[in-house]
Amino acid sequence: MSIMPESNETPAEPAEPEFSKEELRLAMKAFRKRLKLTRLDDESRLGYGPMSSGNQSGVAAIRPPDQYPAALWRALADQGKLRRNGGGLYSLVD
Structure with missing residues (x-):
């Protein structure tokens, strides 16, 4: 049975990759x-038209596109x- 020497080094946290x-x-x-498309989709249902109360979409946060990490x-x-x-949702900062 071989004994491994103890190491006082902590495993390095993986660094966040740099993006251009x-x-x-x-x-x-x-x-x-x-x-924008999510808000338009939400507003396209009944009850948001100009002849109704004219409410705007309540969508404030979305899940970001999957094509980016x-x-x-x-x-x-x-x-x-x-x-x-x-919950994995992000919104724009005003």
């Missing part, structure tokens, strides 16, 4: 488009461009 400005810009563009959305939230709303 172009990747971040395209991800924000995709997020805004998804949010979750680390990218966390990076945008850390930069203050998006807000984490819990």
Whole structure:
């Protein structure tokens, strides 16, 4: 039986990958488009038309597009461009 020497080193946490400005810009563009389409879809149902009460969509947060990794959305939230709303949902910062 071999005894492994004890190591006082703690395992390094995996570093967040770095994203280019172009990747971040395209991800924000995709997020805004998804949010816009989700709101339009919500408003297209009955009761939102100009002849009714004219309410706007109540959609404030969405699940970000899957074509980008979750680390990218966390990076945008850390930069203050998006807000984490819990449950994997993000919203735009005003």
